[in-house]
Amino acid sequence: MKKEKLRVIPPAERANPDLESGKYLLMWQGPQHPGITGNMSLKLIVEGDSVVDCETHVGYLHRGFEKLMERRLWMQNFPLVCRIAVPEPDFNEYCYAAALEELAGIQIPDKAVWLRTLSLEMIRLASFLMWIGGQAGAFGHGTIIQWSVTMRDYVLDLFEELSGGRIYHMYIIPGGVRGDVPAGFFKHVLEIMDTVQKNLDDIELVMFHNVVFKMRAEGLGYIPADWVDHYGITGPNARAAGVARDLRKDLGYLAYPRLDFKTIVGQKSDAYERARLRLLEMYQCIDLIRQIVDQCPKDGPFREKLPNPLYWKIPAGETYVAAECTRGEYGFYVASDGSDKPRRVAVRGPSYTHAVAVMERLARGVNIADVAGLMVSLHTYPPEIER
């Protein structure tokens, strides 16, 4: 019986429910709703307790980043970009910096490469830890968030030590990184990785063997493998569907080619599988961080000298730099017309497709209580949709 439930594919066409008939109820989930990821909303049409139609509404966090960036100097955009995604600002910083370096023809020192990789992996871990709390919470499991957010906080402590910022690190600056590792930092990293790993073991026991979580998450939000290209699905959502796609391997940026890791691929592609895959990726993060600490050069320059940021002009050109963030393909398209300000910066956030097109389809037929769990299982974050 369960087997069939696992393979439910929601219809591609939208239902056209007649709201006047009295059979349906229109209700909003969000923006002010505990079961929503960030400040966004879902417009649900429900029949009984199952969703007939779902529309994603975004824009509550729209600040017009792409417009603002066209008004600012190249270097002035550096503090701005990290605000596009609060839980993982470093991917923005990296993509923007890498795009600039590519257009300006700058080679960054090896140490900066390693520290950038470290920074990206640490924030990946932190973001996953935040997510797993949300995922458990969306299914009514309030314990996990108590642990995982604390673990995330420990990782943020590391960031504070390294970069001076807790949430917005502003560490990966065009040309390299902003500072060398402080004394004793790597030791702290390893200690905290041990703590987090111990906690992940607990989470695995408590969450993934929890009967309620299992029953509710299994079969929820099934994504067939052939959707991946059709919808532009990336990251763990694609990997859980059995498509081995990881930009860290595919693009081989930063120090990833020098690290030993395998792309983790799932099969069932439902909410449970996605959660499980992310848990495994958290272990992978910890492993990668340990490898980085091991291999990171202890000396050497951490940044390349840049021209005066007040007049820095980037040669005309365009590029697209992508990185594998926790949710998938995070990319910056940067076009320069040779002036001291960008001509166009476009941000490609993985949530763009996950939270809108994919979510709207997956929600069809779902029990209303599971909408929150489904939403979180796609791991979306609204600011990168609306920028």
Place this chain on the structure above:
Amino acid sequence: MNELATRLAARYGARGWHDQRADLATIVLDADRLRDALAYLRDQEGYRHLSFATAIDNIERGVFTLVYTLRSHDKGHSLIVHADIDRQKPVVDSIHLLWAQAWTYQREMKEWYGIDFPGSPRVDEEFVLEGWEGPPMMRRDFDSLAYSDATYAERPGRATSDPARHMKEQLYPEAAE
């Protein structure tokens, strides 16, 4: 990759192939052959993944330049496809049937630039803005700061001095202008 450039040139009049990196190239097409070319790239050449679609306002040339970024995971190669459309009559073929999420990008472009994609689902609905009365705000001739200053109250009491002018007033006010 140049074989692909030749094929695209022969079939769709593509031009200006430029290798930005080993795994990234850009190419320019005519807007009226865009949808066919994208379909061809998706089905025949393996560029099955649409990373994103957006536009650039090239106001100096009077055009919007569309930007479609495709990726072929098999080849490990990304391709940015450009097409210029008239800024006065910004209408393009919709690709929402090629990629299931493309309509979102098109809705965004409609709202941000005023580019129309006839037939694209919900393309006329508001996307990120609500009750917006100004022009499409990503157009270069829309001044964000001026709009902000005119619309949103600022906390008063700020004033700054230019060091050079201040020093002139203090140290040599008699100097000729």
Place this chain on the structure above:
Amino acid sequence: MSDKKLKPAPLANEGLSPDERGLFCDAAPREYEPAKGVIEDFYNWARAESLWILGFGTGCGAIELRPLMTSRFDMYRYGIQARPTPRQSCVFVIGGYASVKTLKRIVRSYEQMMGPKFVVALGSCTINGGMYWDSYNTIKRIDQYIPVDVYITGCMPRPEALLAGFQELKKIIKAGKGEGQNIYARDFAWYKANQKQIIKNWDMPDYNW
């Protein structure tokens, strides 16, 4: 504030269908009449010691509420907890910048909150626009639209700063100075005029609680 001489907004629930009109109260908010002496002090003490936050992450600031809610900083021991609905909440945390679209929801949620209610504003963006000072879609001063009791500076303010802000709010409430609700009632026309100036599609009741 001298610029409060704006045209008062009409208070009818215009734009709603007649049967919906009755669903909302269209009376303007009234100032709260305090109880006498010690009794009001006791009320204030009780209010201060159970701050229930509305769980509405309006901006980046929301991200630092999670550590606060969970075991490491554990704000429950200070009598602070998050509530899912405005009806149960008395503290509204404005998490930084507010886009016009969110401002509409902020106003609505604020009005739906039961009094006495307090507002804590986080970060530069609420004070003077922050880094989005030139954005076409974010307001610069939240105090133009709803009254604010406490500002916490930072970008982002750390959880500790938030905690300290709540402690400050407690002091204010205990001293009987948490006047936001009364200010809103007193200058209602001014606030409404400001709100309507920004929110162009005002398709909701003037006052909805």
Place this chain on the structure above:
Amino acid sequence: MDIKDFIAPFAVWKRAFEKPFTVKKPIDERPGAPRYRGFHINDAERCVGCGTCEAICMNKAIDLVPVEGREAKEGDSGLRPRVDYGRCCWCALCVDICPSGSLNMSNEYLWIDSDPDVFRYTPGVDKKPWDGAELGYRRAEGYRLLDEQRVPMAELGHREAVKSFLELVQGYSRAQAEKEADRCVSCGLCIASCPAHMDIPGYIKAVREGDLDTGLRLLYETNPFPEACGRICTHLCEGACSIGTGGDPVAIRWLKRYIADQVELSAYAKALPRAEPSVGKKVAVVGAGPGGLSAAYYLALLGYEVKVYEKDGEAGGMLRYGIPEYRLPYPALDKDIGYIESLGVTIKRGVAIGKDLSLSDLRRDYHAVYLSTGLPVAYGLEVPGDKHPRVLDGVAVLAAATRGEELGLGKRVAVIGGGNVAMDAARTALRHGAAVDILYRRREEDMPADADEIREAKAEGARLIEKSIPVEVKDAAGALAGKAALFVWNEAEMVQKEEGKRPVPEAIPGALREELYDSIIAAIGQGPDLSYVTEEDGVPMKRFKPLVDARGMASPGASPKGGAIFAGGDLVNDRKDAISAIADGHRAALSIDRHLSGKGA
């Protein structure tokens, strides 16, 4: 679903007795990390108010505001940055870019208030609890958004240099100039320090953007001697440069030279403003030095008919006769003068006022006269024996070198003095193959010459003898009598006579030294030669200088017979450098214009 799924969740009860995660007193127990980007701190003493923090701040969070009790002075605008915490995003780019390194961040993060208007303050001026915090964000070692080092200037090696009068400094290439110009932050602190108040950020911007015509136009707005000043200016601007507070100052002088060098004289007319139509009035300028020619240039631009009277055979004054060729090659000077002449300025060479013509002749024939005769007369040593034939005058030696005369300094040369003339004389002597001693009353750091000049003179082989008070010049004995002289000096020590004043040298009793020299060049200062000014000209004098008013006017004269007299340059001012003379000339030209046209009395 198996049995594990029911049991496993209970397994974590084992953690029940572990230390909880909860921080007991979060506000007190958790200070910001040592690198935390908290509230700003500023060392108001080190800060020079250049406003670079304001320029880089993308949030427009920083204003520069006047601060009570802090006046503008050279190299310090007196302004200090004021931060608006309704804007700041704590990115610390202001810290990373701060030229002086005075702006930093503490690790303090608590600031809570119910009044939204209080979140603005001037770090380091408004007292805050976090002032002087030890911890907090500092930019990392070796990490600064601005380049500390100036682009090195190619120069002749010292061994090579002393062999000839070839120009030492080679000048920047385009790439070098643009790179150097990129170091400037356009704060404009330098403008106040330049006697001519040149638009330095403006022309550096022109270099950066490759728009040399604009650069040249900006130069000529205040200074018609860019070639000369680009080489020999005392560059007070570089002393005020904000970049110099944390590294090498921007090479403003070399950039000026770069502009002038790159534009051909034939292309000047295209870039520079044309003269106004003739106003039909005549002005005479006495002395074709930088000051006189500067006045002549601006007067010619304003439409006056200008004639410049020069007693020497060539125009240029001290620029030509006082500065050796290796510092200022004659073609460069000729280029500047050539352009001035091309505007219709007539230079009467070899006409000495007071001898060939009198000042009253000029007053009769011209509507106004500008005196810019400088300081041509060298002071004597004023010690017994200073009339010895081998005691030479520094200025005369340099002038003779310019004229290409045989100097006959001999093998051993003493140069007495510590100014630029002394250095020039010493280095000229070195180039004639002499061994040179420079004797100066005080210490090296007290020498009025440019530090570069002293450094180079020493590098080229001059021996510096500090703290030596001249006592006597004795004729050499025997066969050398009349051909060499013994210079006697007294060793001195520096004594702090008065608190707050610089120490003075005091002779150490009995420490007399003497040495035999073929020539002794006295270069201890010069005075004016005002013999051509007569009583009837009505020029008031004070301490042997014409007394001028704020406009540069010395005597109003009586119309129509007797034009007004203006004076400027070394003759009047205390700075005694070319750029001040040029500034005086410019100012005088404007004053003369106002005086003669009756505009703006």
